[in-house]
Amino acid sequence: MIKATGNSKPAAVGSSASVQIPFVRLDSADPELMAELMQVVEDVATRSAFTLGPELERFEREFADFCGAPDSVGVGSGTEALVLALRALEIGPGDEVIVPANSFFASAEAVSLVGATPRIVDVEPDTGLITASIVEANIRPNTRCVIPVHLYGATVDMAPIVTLARDAGIAVVEDTCQAHGAELPGGGRAGTAGDIGCYSFYPTKNLGGWGDGGAVVTANPELAEQLRLLRSHGESPSQRNRHQIVGTTARLDALQAAILSVKLRRLEGWNARRRELAAQLTEALAGSSLELPVVPEGGDHVFHLYVVQTDERDRLRADLAERGVASAIHYPVPIHRTEAYESLGMGPGSLPVAEERAGRICSLPLYPSMTSEHVEALAEVVLEVAG
Ligand SMILES: *Cc1c(COP(=O)(O)O)cnc(C)c1O
Numbered sequence: 001m002i003k004a005t006g007n008s009k010p011a012a013v014g015s016s017a018s019v020q021i022p023f024v025r026l027d028s029a030d031p032e033l034m035a036e037l038m039q040v041v042e043d044v045a046t047r048s049a050f051t052l053g054p055e056l057e058r059f060e061r062e063f064a065d066f067c068g069a070p071d072s073v074g075v076g077s078g079t080e081a082l083v084l085a086l087r088a089l090e091i092g093p094g095d096e097v098i099v100p101a102n103s104f105f106a107s108a109e110a111v112s113l114v115g116a117t118p119r120i121v122d123v124e125p126d127t128g129l130i131t132a133s134i135v136e137a138n139i140r141p142n143t144r145c146v147i148p149v150h151l152y153g154a155t156v157d158m159a160p161i162v163t164l165a166r167d168a169g170i171a172v173v174e175d176t177c178q179a180h181g182a183e184l185p186g187g188g189r190a191g192t193a194g195d196i197g198c199y200s201f202y203p204t205k206n207l208g209g210w211g212d213g214g215a216v217v218t219a220n221p222e223l224a225e226q227l228r229l230l231r232s233h234g235e236s237p238s239q240r241n242r243h244q245i246v247g248t249t250a251r252l253d254a255l256q257a258a259i260l261s262v263k264l265r266r267l268e269g270w271n272a273r274r275r276e277l278a279a280q281l282t283e284a285l286a287g288s289s290l291e292l293p294v295v296p297e298g299g300d301h302v303f304h305l306y307v308v309q310t311d312e313r314d315r316l317r318a319d320l321a322e323r324g325v326a327s328a329i330h331y332p333v334p335i336h337r338t339e340a341y342e343s344l345g346m347g348p349g350s351l352p353v354a355e356e357r358a359g360r361i362c363s364l365p366l367y368p369s370m371t372s373e374h375v376e377a378l379a380e381v382v383l384e385v386a387g
Contacts (some may be wrong), residue, residue: 011341019377023181024204025311029369035268037210040258051183052232060215063199066181069192073226074252075231078200081214082110084149084250085196086145088226091116092248093356095144097356100130101334101354103149107175108335109146119143120336121343122351127296128152132160144317150179150190150355152307152330153206153274155299157185158193177214178304180206181271185298191217196227200258206274207306209256209265223315227295270368277366277375281306284379288318289387305330306366306372310386313362315384319385328363 027033044055056074064072075081091097091114099108101120104290108118121138124131130148146165148156158174164174172194176182180199182190191197199205201213218224226245234245252260278301282292289307296299307330310316317327334354336346347356365378 003247008149018381019381020324021323021370021378022365023328024209024367025369026203027263033262036262037259040262041255043254044159045350051251051348052237053254053263055254055257057253059252059261062261063215064217066189066264066267067191067197068189069197070219071221072215072217073077073209073224073227073231074257075214075216075227075252076159076252077212078175078198078202078205078214079106079110079113080200080231080248080250081177081200081216082147082173082175083113084227084248085198085216086110086232088223089145089171089173089195091144091171094142096140096142097144098130098135098138098146099335100147100151100355101151101336101351102331103151103175103335104331105146105335105338105340106177106179107149108341116144118335118341118344120334120341120346120351122353123357125353126149126359127154127294128353129154129156129296130161131157132164133210134163135161137169140168143170145166147173148194149175149177150182152293152298153179153182153302153304154293155179155184155190155301157296157298157299158190159184159186162193165194173198175206177202179302181267182302183300186300190300192219194356195220196223200253201256206271207260207263208301209259209263212252212254212264213256214262216250271302273368274366275301277368277370277372278303279307280372280375281364281366284376285382286341288383290382303366305363307361307363309357309360311360312361312386316362316386317384321384325379325381328366328370329358329361330363332357332358341382 060072080221095116096119097111099118111118172192174191174197176191177200179190197217199215201209229246231250234243234247257350
């Protein structure tokens, strides 16, 4: 029996009928990491140093270095990262922001939260990502910004989008919530090509905390200063009770920052492991009926999610579940077809690529603590049910 839980070495691959592979495995499965994390939690708790302070400042420096960015600002979530990025860029009512339809809901939600209107657009069929020509075709007189999403951990080709945006005078906010550490085509890391990169540390992300958390990175010191004000009531970091602007409460907790500092030291290795396992899975599934994920040409993929496509998606998921293999859909309803955005009036067929993908995508289990035996067992089951 293959069990991807616990830390014991898996037994030899037996009958695939007894395979048990969960969708993800978090920190509690790693006792060594857990001990280190409990220690920093105790340390922060003992000092009752819960907001701002040295843990946060340290993590911000470390995370900026990891991203290859001059500065990072810790915030309350990936959604807050996007909202505060748009606020720092003074985007609001009357403005339009271009957002791909096949992202997590929050990519568009953030736009609505600042009072602007998301212009939800289709994606390139081969990659499922936004491109410069898609952006170009959707620029209108009131377009102020584009939010490219490095979906599933695959890098968007940022350079042509940034060039186009500069010429058009619009801002670029990268949604890097699924792509911590991914290398962009032409160099540099995801999140550093545009004006602001937005990260989530939701527990299941490639870098995840113990609850909600997020960060923004930027090379622009004025934006960084504005973001630091916005996340903490517009209060001057150097002068208590001096509220310079109207902000909000959206800080990254010191506890989360301390936890993330420990985990950040392992992230490079975890990403390498994800790439390695994904390559093994892709090799094992080559020749199957499934469409397999591709690493963007010249770019990178850190496999936050390993997403296959098939016309028989629902049957595939049911058959996998029956054999103990978990799966998921990211995301079953494209943003423009959600109830929340009914008012946009974008009916079925309005964004055909995103809509077709939504009916065909299936995320298979892939996480750094998987062994190659797990991947072998997973591939065996997938081949058995998908052919
Ligand atoms: C997770 C995620 C978000 C939102 O992050 P939260 O921390 O959950 O608020 C935004 N965009 C994408 C693409 C995501 O995957």
